[in-house]
Amino acid sequence: MNSTDARRATQIALSEGDREELLITPVGHNLYRLEESSLLGEVMYHDVIEAETQSDGSLRLVRVVTPSGLKTASWILAESLFESPALTVLLDKVVMLGGNWERTFGGMLMVHIPSAEESSIVSEFNALFSKLPGGASQP
DSSP states (O other): OOHHHHOEEEEEEOTTSOEEEEEEEEEETTEEEESSOOTTSSSOTTOEEEEEEOTTSOEEEEEEEEOOOEEEEEEEEOGGGGGOHHHHHHHHHHHHTTOEEEEETTTEEEEEEEGGGHHHHHHHHHHHHHHSTTOEEOO
């Protein structure tokens, strides 16, 4: 079985008692790599966490074992901006550099960027959004 087969969505109880369903991949005993970010901001894409299995099958976050090392930037975009070919090219560049991106709530874009590329990539996104109709804002 490869790691893609082991991916699953599961409820995770975070440290403040909030629960969130997140996509995870088991990577060791009580260790899981997050395949998406918590919308509550406590854990992010590709962090490796330690979590204990609860009686209901959910997980309880114990700690972040290894942060992903990626920097996260986010914007709120007009729906039409997601259809921009220029945005697609920039999102593909993020993935090519070893990062990732997520779209949540229809209009929130979260981009996970290797640290060395953060400044230049964020500048490219901001420049693109300033040129496109509909604009963007950073939350």
